[in-house]
Amino acid sequence: MVGRVFISCGQRPGREKELSIKIKKLLSEKFGLSSYVAIKVQGLNDIMKITEELRTSDYYLFIDFLRREEGDLPFSLFTHQELALAHNLGFNEMIAFKEDGAPMEGFLRYVQSNPESFSSEADLLAKIESLVRERKWNKDYSRNLVLENISGPIGPFVYGDQTGQSFEYVWHAKIRNRRPDAAAVNTVCILDSIEHEGKTESSNDRSNIKWAGQLGYQKTILPEDFGLLDILSIHRDREGIFLQSALDAIPREPILTEEGKYQLTYKVYSESFPLLSFRIKVDYKHSQTINWVNRTSLSIE
Numbered sequence: 001m002v003g004r005v006f007i008s009c010g011q012r013p014g015r016e017k018e019l020s021i022k023i024k025k026l027l028s029e030k031f032g033l034s035s036y037v038a039i040k041v042q043g044l045n046d047i048m049k050i051t052e053e054l055r056t057s058d059y060y061l062f063i064d065f066l067r068r069e070e071g072d073l074p075f076s077l078f079t080h081q082e083l084a085l086a087h088n089l090g091f092n093e094m095i096a097f098k099e100d101g102a103p104m105e106g107f108l109r110y111v112q113s114n115p116e117s118f119s120s121e122a123d124l125l126a127k128i129e130s131l132v133r134e135r136k137w138n139k140d141y142s143r144n145l146v147l148e149n150i151s152g153p154i155g156p157f158v159y160g161d162q163t164g165q166s167f168e169y170v171w172h173a174k175i176r177n178r179r180p181d182a183a184a185v186n187t188v189c190i191l192d193s194i195e196h197e198g199k200t201e202s203s204n205d206r207s208n209i210k211w212a213g214q215l216g217y218q219k220t221i222l223p224e225d226f227g228l229l230d231i232l233s234i235h236r237d238r239e240g241i242f243l244q245s246a247l248d249a250i251p252r253e254p255i256l257t258e259e260g261k262y263q264l265t266y267k268v269y270s271e272s273f274p275l276l277s278f279r280i281k282v283d284y285k286h287s288q289t290i291n292w293v294n295r296t297s298l299s300i301e
Contacts, residue, residue, distance in 0.1 A: 003139045005035045006054055008083060009063035010076035016065055019121060023061070023128060030129055032139040033059070038082060051085065055182075056274045058143045060086045060094040063124070064115065066102040090181035093143065095131050097124060145184055145268055145276040148174040148226065150298050156236055161210075161244065163252040166235045170244070171298055172212055173231040175268060175276070177221040184221040187270040189229055191243060192277070194255065195263040205255060207246040209266075217246045221270070231266070231280070236292050241284055259285050263301060 005027055010016040020037045027033040036053045054060075062083055065076065086094065096115035098104070116131065118124040152171030159168050177184045191203040208217035212228035219227045230244040232255075240254025256262060261283050268276040278300070285295035 003031075003033050003059060003137065003141045004057045005033050005059040005061050005137070006057035006082075006086070007035050007037045007061045007063070008079045008086070009037070009061075010065045010067070010079060011037065012067075015121075019063075019124070022121075022125060023063075026125060026129060027132070031132060031137060033132075033137065034139075038078075050082070054082070054085055054089055055272065056144065058093065058141055059137050060091040061128070062086075062094065062096040062115070064096070064098040064102045066099040088181070090179065091143070092180070093135065093137065093141075095128075095135065097127065099124075142276075143178045144273050145187070145221075145270060146176050146178060147276065147278040147300065148176045150174075150231065150280060150300055152231075152298070153234065153294055153296075156292070159233070159244065162246075162248050163250050166233075166242075166252075167237055168233045168235045168242070169292075169294060170212075170233040171231050173229040173266070173278075173280075174226055175221065175229060176226045177223060179273075180223050182272065183223055184270040184273050186218050187221055187227065187268060187273075188218045189266055189268045191245075191255065191264060192267045193265045195265070196260060203255065205243055205245050205247050210244040210246075231298075232264070232282070234287065234294070234296060236287075239286050241282065241296075256282070256284055 007020060007023055009020055011020065024035040024037065027035050036057060038050045038053070062079065064079065097118055098115040100117055100119045116127055118127055150171060150173055153169035154172070155169035156167055159166055188208045190206050190208060193200050193202050210217055210230045211219040212230050221227045233242045233244060235242060239257065241256035242252060242254050261281065263279055263281055265277065265279045281299045281301050283297045287293060287295050
């Protein structure tokens, strides 16, 4: 996961375009942030691309350049339209700049009462670096789906599914939807790969993993809400690490049987959201089948 900045600024050849390139470079080199700058709209596909980039970006940087050409608007109408879209998408992390002399017109007047002013290229770049650092924009932040924490084990309890019943302990992964404007509809998760002793293999069980507290294997996570995944489990009467998944194999087989340290990579998919991929470390140790004591630990890598 890399924090992504949507840069909304004029893109006329020369000064505006060259500055946007320098801003992208600054954000990448100083903060490890990736960036997107919208090009001039040519058609419906371009509009949809810009809307999708806005939807999946984590930060919004608005720069209002002063345009001095006779008979022209003194600002970029296109960037003001992007600002209106960003406001509608509920961006919380937004920084706005206005060049000295540019009027407080258009949508800027209604949503940004006090944008930071700048007088030159050097002044703008210095202020961007200062404010991004002050606001603590970083590559690890996302305004979409994030793994918040791992908890467990909880239990013991009797769990039953399409493969039968088992007596088990479960770990949960808390998946948070940070978007204030959109629900994460039909969210599903799979175990993608398992790494052990430097060797990575694809998971044999690629079916959807169960969400805690419900019967189904997909979930709608409301805006600024969360869901808990039954990320893995240990059976009290059988050795190994297990998934609670939609796989209908009978009986259910463990995904890990040998003691040791593993890295498990999961992927979370949801409609209109960027892919969330995360990895957890598992230190698996066999537990007693009588007077059960947990000796297995999990952590987020």
